[in-house]
Amino acid sequence: MFLKLDRICKTFGDKVAVDNLSLEVPEGVLYGIIGPNGAGKTTTIRMVMDITAPDSGRVLIDGNRPDRRFRNRVGYLPEERGLYRKMTLLEVMLYMAELKGYPARTVRENCDQWLQRMDLLEYKYKKVEELSKGMQQKLQFITTILHDPDLIILDELFSGLDPLNIELIKGILLELKRAGKTILFSTHVMEQAEKLCDHICMISRGRKVIDGSMAEVRSRFGKNSIRLEVVGDSGFVSSLAGIRKVTDFNNYLELELEGGADTDAILKSVAQRVSVRRFALVEPSLYSIFIDMAGGEPADPGGAGEVADV
Amino acid sequence: MSKFLVVFKREYAQVVKKKSFIAGIFLTPVLMAALVMLPAFLARQKASETEHLAVIDQSGCEIGAGFAKALERYFIDDEETVPYYAVERIFELDRVDSSGRAAVEDSLRRLINDKELKYFLVVGEGTSGGDADLYLVTNSDNFRSISRFEQRLSDLLSARRLEKSNVNLSIDSVLSLTQPIDLTIQDAKGESIPFMVKYFSALVFVGIMFGMMIGYGQLVMRSVIEEKNSRIMEVLISSVSPFQLMLGKIMGLGAATLTQVAIWFALGAVMFMMRSAVSVDPSIDRIVFDPVIIVFFILFLVSGYLLFSTLFALVGSIVNTEKEAQNFVAPITILMVLPFLLGIAVVQEPNSTLAVVLSLFPFTAPTMMMMRVVFIAPTVTEHSLFSGIAAEATLSFLIVVAAVAGMIWLTSRIFRVGILMYGKRPTLPEIIKWVKY
Numbered sequence: 001m002f003l004k005l006d007r008i009c010k011t012f013g014d015k016v017a018v019d020n021l022s023l024e025v026p027e028g029v030l031y032g033i034i035g036p037n038g039a040g041k042t043t044t045i046r047m048v049m050d051i052t053a054p055d056s057g058r059v060l061i062d063g064n065r066p067d068r069r070f071r072n073r074v075g076y077l078p079e080e081r082g083l084y085r086k087m088t089l090l091e092v093m094l095y096m097a098e099l100k101g102y103p104a105r106t107v108r109e110n111c112d113q114w115l116q117r118m119d120l121l122e123y124k125y126k127k128v129e130e131l132s133k134g135m136q137q138k139l140q141f142i143t144t145i146l147h148d149p150d151l152i153i154l155d156e157l158f159s160g161l162d163p164l165n166i167e168l169i170k171g172i173l174l175e176l177k178r179a180g181k182t183i184l185f186s187t188h189v190m191e192q193a194e195k196l197c198d199h200i201c202m203i204s205r206g207r208k209v210i211d212g213s214m215a216e217v218r219s220r221f222g223k224n225s226i227r228l229e230v231v232g233d234s235g236f237v238s239s240l241a242g243i244r245k246v247t248d249f250n251n252y253l254e255l256e257l258e259g260g261a262d263t264d265a266i267l268k269s270v271a272q273r274v275s276v277r278r279f280a281l282v283e284p285s286l287y288s289i290f291i292d293m294a295g296g297e298p299a300d301p302g303g304a305g306e307v308a309d310v
Numbered sequence: 311m312s313k314f315l316v317v318f319k320r321e322y323a324q325v326v327k328k329k330s331f332i333a334g335i336f337l338t339p340v341l342m343a344a345l346v347m348l349p350a351f352l353a354r355q356k357a358s359e360t361e362h363l364a365v366i367d368q369s370g371c372e373i374g375a376g377f378a379k380a381l382e383r384y385f386i387d388d389e390e391t392v393p394y395y396a397v398e399r400i401f402e403l404d405r406v407d408s409s410g411r412a413a414v415e416d417s418l419r420r421l422i423n424d425k426e427l428k429y430f431l432v433v434g435e436g437t438s439g440g441d442a443d444l445y446l447v448t449n450s451d452n453f454r455s456i457s458r459f460e461q462r463l464s465d466l467l468s469a470r471r472l473e474k475s476n477v478n479l480s481i482d483s484v485l486s487l488t489q490p491i492d493l494t495i496q497d498a499k500g501e502s503i504p505f506m507v508k509y510f511s512a513l514v515f516v517g518i519m520f521g522m523m524i525g526y527g528q529l530v531m532r533s534v535i536e537e538k539n540s541r542i543m544e545v546l547i548s549s550v551s552p553f554q555l556m557l558g559k560i561m562g563l564g565a566a567t568l569t570q571v572a573i574w575f576a577l578g579a580v581m582f583m584m585r586s587a588v589s590v591d592p593s594i595d596r597i598v599f600d601p602v603i604i605v606f607f608i609l610f611l612v613s614g615y616l617l618f619s620t621l622f623a624l625v626g627s628i629v630n631t632e633k634e635a636q637n638f639v640a641p642i643t644i645l646m647v648l649p650f651l652l653g654i655a656v657v658q659e660p661n662s663t664l665a666v667v668l669s670l671f672p673f674t675a676p677t678m679m680m681m682r683v684v685f686i687a688p689t690v691t692e693h694s695l696f697s698g699i700a701a702e703a704t705l706s707f708l709i710v711v712a713a714v715a716g717m718i719w720l721t722s723r724i725f726r727v728g729i730l731m732y733g734k735r736p737t738l739p740e741i742i743k744w745v746k747y
Contacts, residue, residue, distance in 0.1 A: 049547075049548050051544065051547055051548065051730060052730075071548060071549055071550075072549075074548065076544075076545060076548040077545070078541070078544040078545060078548075080541040080544065080732075081541050081542070081544070081545065082539075082540030082541040082542045083540065083542060084536075084540070084542065085540065086324075087324075095316070095320055096545070096549070098316045099313055099316050099317075099546065099549035099550055100549050101313070143545075
């Protein structure tokens, strides 16, 4: 199943949430929509899900306008999510799958396997309210994919999950991708997208900033950055010759180089002033590409801000 | 399975599976019966002890003594050994002794405050001429005793007036000559249903409707609020259309309502078969078996439920918390209880302009019309869909049905936007925009 957005726009009052956005999600890829909070990721996803209608532009599924059947073939996990607290896990799974037109019998056959993988099997007949928040998120993930959808849309999937569970779910996403499913996910944590996606679309203030496969995006910017970790005050670095821009990631600096800059000279002058723990030539991170392209500081360079997108 | 049915099934199961549903089915009729029967039962209880009185008599013709003697006919027990009233003392004062009377009154009032005396009667001098110059002092509202006193004193004063007049008859023969009558009331069918039977039947029918409409209507609202609050709504809307979701909820909980009423009907039928065991006025048959009443009860229950639950779904979709919703629930409730509030006025004159208007206004029609149907339908000899109460009820029902259709349309427009709006409660102009959107 492939997805195409054709010049969609959405405004709320006088605030432009999505501005003339076009993108194509090919079948069988892991596609990341990245951007800071408030960039328009959730609004875009809601328009794909037909929860809000675009002011103009079209959403096309397999080249056609989505119809009722489309709903059954999609698994959608919104950013703000919840479950019925008073229902048991089994009841929730049955209800959600049946709402997708998926047969209850198949759910009963498959659910144990998923619960087992997510380490929730012992809670099968317990009520949702007995689960911890992280467990509830895992259950929400199960209900998103239990009906075997062809297109899986995950809005800020990883927020609030611990690293172990993030790895668990990443593994499942890769499996689903190998099985030919199309996966669209949004995140404001750029490193996650960097590690997981085949293809990314970066948006800022509702506009597309970068769009392409991970490899394309990286090669467009070349290995023109230095990742630098030092002990001591690194404030002087920005004044060195050949450095266009410094991005401070707190634990390390990313130095963007001017064309033809002498990296040996830079290393020497840094080593004279402070003790160097790491000095590596790297491809630029998505984050610094983002700053380059969007021409402004995103609100949050990679923390897990829980502020909802508009 | 259609998605509407999936939602329907869940909403129905969520209610019917609950222990409170089963408990409600059995406890509600018991509570209702207790509420209706307890006051009557308590009122029929015999007094446990003799009531003490005193009399101040300034009549000069022994009215006080006559009163004390007249009270001797009342006994608490069936063996006629424990007297109901004990006249402790009769103060026979001189006609003009007003200061003496004030002093005695003061001391008697104190006794009443100390609960050593329940009543004292002051018989003024005017009574000797047959005037009703007397009053009773008491802190009690025992209307049975007070009406007995009135009866006995009336007789005494009548006798006094008789003595003064030139009619040469004994008091007993006058009383038997002027015996008041009990007017028996028959309806057009030539039968009579006591007022209280009609009134309580109406209260039961309207009470069930009210309970179902407000109880299950609010469940619809809560269910919407729960899904909004838990943010589950967005996932649901990616699977079903808002309209399917709304209708699934309303119908699913409506089916639970009908289940409950059906069980009550069954219980009622069993109780009816054993009615000889309890003392129920036989004329109740005329109401519970009146086909017009049964048909309109079901029609108004269903249409009224649909109307109000849709309204509650609308409220649920525009608020964020149950607390916010309470502001809307109060006015809706008032619409529903209007027939209770106006109860006596309506039943005394079921065809008054107010009653007719309210039974044609959709939000008061179900309960108001039901009340009138219970009062009027059993007395009508022949029902016609084109005249009389059946025609009126049909018109009222059609108005409610039209209102339900309008309400479902309106709510579905607001619902699909409102359920995804979190945070600020929308203003009226915003809501109007949603309707047009």
